[in-house]
Amino acid sequence: SITLPEGRLPWGGHMGLASMPEVYRRIGEARVTIVFVNTRAQSELCFQALWRLNDDNLPIALHHGSLTIEQRRKVEAAMAAGKLRAVVATASLDLGIDWGAVDQVIQVGAPKGVARLLQRVGRANHRMDEASRAVLVPANRFEVIECTAALEAVRHGDLDGDPPRPGGLDVLAQHVLAMACHAPFHPDDFFAEVTRAAPYAALSRRDFDDVIRFVEDGGYALKVYERFRKLFRDAEGLVHVRDTRVARQLRMNLGTIVETPLIKVRLRGGPVLGEVEEWFVSTLVAGDCFIFAGQTLRFEALDAMSAIVSRGGEGDPRVPAYAGARLPLSTWLAARVREILHDPKKWRLLPEPVRDWLRLQKKQSALPEKDGMLVETFPRGGRWFMVAYCFEGRLAHQTLGMLVTKRMERLGFGPLGYLATDYVLATWSAFEPTDVEQLFEEDILGEELEEWMAESSMLRRTFRNIATIAGLLEKNYPGQEKRPRQMTMNADLIYDVLRKHEPDHVLLRATRQEAAGGLTDVARIGLVLARAKGRIKHMPLDRVSPLAVPALIEEGREWVAGGAEDALLAEAESMVDAVTGGAEAFSGLLAEVTEAVRVRAGVVDKPRHRERRPRNARFIRNAPRSVTRA
Known part of the structure; x- marks a missing residue:
């Protein structure tokens, strides 16, 4: 229920x-x-x-x-x-x-x-x-529809799920070294064995040979360094491990799960409470408080291994967030949500407030298409907003937002920023977007995507993980362990060398493959653009539409001048009053804690500036006052 x-x-x-x-x-x-x-x-x-x-x-x-x-x-x-x-x-x-x-x-x-x-x-x-x-x-009106769609699917016995992904080249590199440590092997026999496994059934011989070459000596750009020479071939073509040191290092660094750098949270004079990500601790200054392990903690200092905290604290506490924390909306469930929105006959499954909301949307604008895309544009607060109802999940919308704002910049619309939720992509710009179909053409996955991925620090982070799994970077050594900062610096140096001297290196190919498949959700963006081709319904409006209100309220702090809570609440009240004609008032606190994406157009992976915060304070959350109020 x-x-x-x-x-x-x-x-x-x-x-x-x-x-x-x-x-x-x-x-x-x-x-x-x-x-x-x-x-x-x-x-x-x-x-x-x-x-x-x-x-x-x-x-x-x-x-x-x-x-x-x-x-x-x-x-x-x-x-x-x-x-x-x-x-x-x-x-x-x-x-x-x-x-x-x-x-x-x-x-x-x-x-x-x-x-x-x-x-x-x-x-x-x-x-x-x-x-x-x-x-x-459900936490909001869109989530009511999603929950309804999920219950309908359960009643009909329908399941969703992503198909298995092909095997990674970094995992294969680790397996190659492990097999060589076990016993010498011939590449031809080993290739036949690997391709019998389903994840590697489509593995090309070129990729396989490049992986062997990488494990052997690091590849063209790295072969001059002794540390990367791990295998050798004998006169019969058999591949051997070079020495016992290589085998020892493999055992000490074996595994395919790379953890995000974490810092222990320790009570002063007391036990360790848990771990938060290193970047979050780096944004704290002494006296800041945050909610963790079910209690409010005050940050005091950072020692070599832990964040030292004490109980209590003053002011609005923040909430640690974690990379990859949000669960993506599944493709199959997204289709059911679009179907319910488009077909008024299915609204009988929804509660009355949601039905009224959709009726208001139909009257003031239009309903999202089941197999197309609704795009609305309207002015508000001295900016022009464009809201696209894609329903393909936050991750796909995040990447699509960056690509769309890049194209808007080229077309002279002066994009100022964008936000991505599971349901919509919204942008705000200095000038009115016109001919919106050109913003969602399929060729956006070409030049704009390559340009963004080349600029983004996302590829550097992905490369560090790929290089760690493949054995290029080693964290553990006898009696010591490299710090996360050291790992990052080493990865960045090698990444720059490979991009300059061997841009087709097998690990760079693996990095781009991982980013396209997992981090940017390019496949789902392709589905959105293919579905929208020739079926975009553009609705120029003179004010915000009812369906656009939730997204703009959730991310109001990004475009309301000043960003103070009173101004944000006033803006939320104004939007709700405008779309309902005064029939309904905005009540409750503004959702200050949110994990939707907030990025200024043209700024790739750079955090927002916050008073007293370092520049890497991206995705900081304050707890709503309803949680912190005694």
Whole structure:
């Protein structure tokens, strides 16, 4: 079932904090509940909100991947022993959990995929011949539609999921070295063996030979360095490992999961609470406070290995966010969302506030097309906004936004920035976008994409991971370990050398392949552009449309002059009043905590400037006052 917050349905935000009173009530009515959320930042905020509502002192715990393993094991043991009434968790409890006492699952926020939803629902009543019981708690109006689409898919027995990806060349390089350490091999026999594995069935002989050559001596640009010479060939063409040192280093660095650089969070004079990403700690100054491990902490100092904190703190706490934290909307579920939006007959599945919202959209603009694309343009606040309803997920919209703003710049529209949510792409510019079809032509995946990827630091980060897996970079040495900063500097130096002297190096090809497939979601962008070709419906408007309000509210701080909360709230109230003709008022706090993408056009991977913050303070979140208010 779907549960909505009491009062008015939120126009924006995706944390679901407005529904916490209803979530707390349901926890009290059940024996044991798992409250699933989609991100670690959301788990911290929801836990804080529930704890402030906890007048009955119900035992409620927090569980996510950045807490120490001891804390997580403690929570799991308490849950198994029946000592907890609820636990707020991320995907850390998706798999491998068999607690028969759990009789209710609450999913806060849209599930983003049918298979993911079923996996989480299955944690409830995990016993033979008993149905699982779950409640979906959408955070905003778009998420109501997504939750409805997911429930319809479950009723029809439809599942989604991405097809298996081809095997990576970096993983193959590690396997080549491991096989050579095991025993000498002949490349022809080994190629036949590798291509019998499904992920490498389409592997070309050229790519295979380039991988062998890379492991052998680093390739053309690196072969002069002794450290990269790891294999040699004998007179019969067999490949051997060069010496025992190479085999030792392989054993010490074996693995295909590269962790983001993390810093331990340690209470002064007390235990380690968990880990946050290095970049987040680098944005803190002494006295800053943030929410972590279910409590408010004050940052004091950074020593060689840990961030030293104490409990308490003044001012609005921030919330650590983590790279890759947001779950993407699945392609199949996105199609169902478009189908519901386009067909008024399916609106009977939706609650009345959402039906009224869609009727208002149909009256003032148009409904998104099932197999096309609706694009709206309108002036507001001295800027021209363009909102494209793509429904292909945040990651695809993020990349598409950068490409579209680059083309807008070439066409003289003066783009000022863009935002990406799971449902829409919105840009704001100095001049009115016209002939919008040219902004979404399929050739945008050519020159603009290559130019952006070449400029972006994203490729450098990806190369570091690829080079680590492939064995080019080694983190662990006997008796010592390289710091993340050292790894990054070494990776950047090698990346620059290869780009200059061997741009077709196998690791650069692997980096571009990884970026296109996983980080930029180029395949889904291609689907968007192909679907929109010849079917773009452009609606020039004189004001913001009802469907555009949630995105603009969520990211209002980016374009409202000053950025103060009072100004943002006033702007939100103004938009809601404009689209509803005064029939509905914006209520509640502005969604200050958000993980949508905020980038100024023409600035690639550069953070926004914030007072008292270093320039790398991108994706900083302050907790909403409803969470921090006593």
